[in-house]
Amino acid sequence: MRKSLLTAALSAALVLAGSAGPVSATTPRTVVYVTSQGLCYGSVVTPNSLPDQGPFQPLVPSTVCGVGTFMTQFGPGDVGYVGGRWVTADGKRFSCPLIGPGYAP
Secondary structure: HHHHHHHHHHHHHHHHOOOOOOOOOOOOEEEEEEEEOOOEEEOOOOOOOOOOOOOOOOOOOOOOOOOOOOEOOOOOOOOOOOOOEEEEEOOOOEEOOOOEEEEEE
């Protein structure tokens, strides 16, 4: 249930971002914990959806970097990081780049 709620929250943020113009103080942001590095990365939620083509990384809800944040295995500089192309448990595919430098939780 919690996983569905957090996935829904990210989806809602993506919808809200659709009405935003350039990145600003009102652009939705989130934080992603990268398990291979033990670091948190900020991210800007971009208004897009991607077709089921090419590589994607799983993005799952987490509380390591705070309530309402997410987690993935690979981040910037890791083999396996695909530049912020994500897929959620419910199959939503989108891009949301990680912004460094990473920081400890």
